[in-house]
Amino acid sequence: xxxxxxxxxxxxxxxxxxxxxxxxxxxxxxxxxxxxxxxxxxxxxxxxxxxxxxxxxxxxxxxxxxxxxxxxxxxxxxxxxxxxxxxxxxxxxxxxxxxxxxxxxxxxxxxxxxxxxxxxxxxxxxxxxxxxxxxxxxxxxxxxxxxxxxxxxxxxxxxxxxxxxxxx
Numbered sequence: 001x002x003x004x005x006x007x008x009x010x011x012x013x014x015x016x017x018x019x020x021x022x023x024x025x026x027x028x029x030x031x032x033x034x035x036x037x038x039x040x041x042x043x044x045x046x047x048x049x050x051x052x053x054x055x056x057x058x059x060x061x062x063x064x065x066x067x068x069x070x071x072x073x074x075x076x077x078x079x080x081x082x083x084x085x086x087x088x089x090x091x092x093x094x095x096x097x098x099x100x101x102x103x104x105x106x107x108x109x110x111x112x113x114x115x116x117x118x119x120x121x122x123x124x125x126x127x128x129x130x131x132x133x134x135x136x137x138x139x140x141x142x143x144x145x146x147x148x149x150x151x152x153x154x155x156x157x158x159x160x161x162x163x164x165x166x167x168x
Contacts, residue, residue: 022157027065030079034062034091035158044168045108046151047123051085051130052105053139054161055097061158062095064088068122069129081129089137102139105163106130107154109146123147 020040027033027043027050035041041063043050054061064084078084093099109127127146134141143163145152151168 020157022159027063029065029067030077032062032064032078032084032088032091033158034060034088034095036060036095038157038159041154041156041158043154044151045154046110046112047108047121047126049081049106049108049123049126049130049146050154050156051088051134052107052154052156052161052163053088053092053097053102054158055092055101056103056160057101058096058098059159060092060095060097061156061161062088062092063154063156063158066126069125081126081133085130085133085137089139099139103161104134104139104141105156105161106134106141106144106146107152107163107165110148110151112149112151 022038022040024040025033027041029048033041043065048065048067050063050065052063064078066081066084067079069081076083078087109123111121111123145165153166155164
C-alpha cells in the first residue's frame with residue numbers, strides 16, 4: 001500500500017464535527033497519511049498501533065497504522081512497524097517538517113481477543129516497538145494511550161498535534 005496525501009482524490013474534504021473545518025482522511029490499516037495542510041486523520045485501532053508525528057511550527061504531521069512489529073524479508077510494507085515508523089519520519093520531513101522539532105504520540109496496542117490475552121501479546125509488542133524506535137530516533141513521546149482490552153477510535157490533527165481517543 002502506498003502513503004496517501006491529504007487532499008488527494010481518495011480523501012474528500014469534510015466538515016464533520018470535530019475536524020475544525022479541516023480536510024478529513026480515513027487511514028486504513030497498513031498505510032500512512034502525511035499532510036502539509038490542516039487535516040483530521042481518523043483511524044480505528046485494536047492490537048494495531050498508530051504513531052502520530054508532527055512539527056507544529058511547520059504545521060506538518062502524519063500518522064501510520066501498522067499491524068505487526070517486524071517485516072519479513074520479502075515484504076517491506078508499512079503494515080509492519082519496522083517499516084512504517086522510519087517511513088513516516090521520512091515522509092513528514094520530506095513534506096517540510098524539521099526532524100529536530102518532531103514530537104510523537106502513540107495509540108493502540110490493545111489485546112482485544114481474549115484467546116490472545118495469555119503469554120506474549122501482539123499489541124504489547126507493537127507498542128514497545130513504537131516507543132523503542134522513537135527513542136532511538138530521538139523523537140520525544142509526549143502522549144500515549146496503549147494496551148488494555150478495548151479498541152480505539154483516533155482522530156489526529158496533523159497541524160497542531162491534537163488527538164482524541166474514544167474507547168470502543
